[in-house]
Amino acid sequence: MSEYQIDNEIMFTREVLCAMIRQAVKDAKNDRDYLRNNLKNNRERYQRTAIAFLNSAFYRDLCKALGDCSGIGLPADKMRLEAMK
Numbered sequence: 001m002s003e004y005q006i007d008n009e010i011m012f013t014r015e016v017l018c019a020m021i022r023q024a025v026k027d028a029k030n031d032r033d034y035l036r037n038n039l040k041n042n043r044e045r046y047q048r049t050a051i052a053f054l055n056s057a058f059y060r061d062l063c064k065a066l067g068d069c070s071g072i073g074l075p076a077d078k079m080r081l082e083a084m085k
Contacts, residue, residue: 017066021059024050025082054080 027050030043053059059080 014066017062021062021066024053024059026050028054 027046030047
């Protein structure tokens with residue numbers, strides 16, 4: 001495997017993980033626009049699991065490993081506070 005392919009795979013993985021964090025923040029916020037797009041049962045479950053994820057040691061470690069995820073402003077504490085507003 002070439003260095004170019006490895007770099008592409010690393011960037012792809014990083015973008016997937018950043019998207020997962022962005023989605024967890026949306027789920028935790030549970031705002032009105034988001035509410036319209038999800039069924040109530042799913043919405044509540046998604047919010048609970050997102051909050052658990054954002055409070056986990058895994059999340060903090062993931063943020064340290066990723067650095068900044070284009071536009072979501074890591075570090076972990078800042079993101080968690082934003083999600084819990």
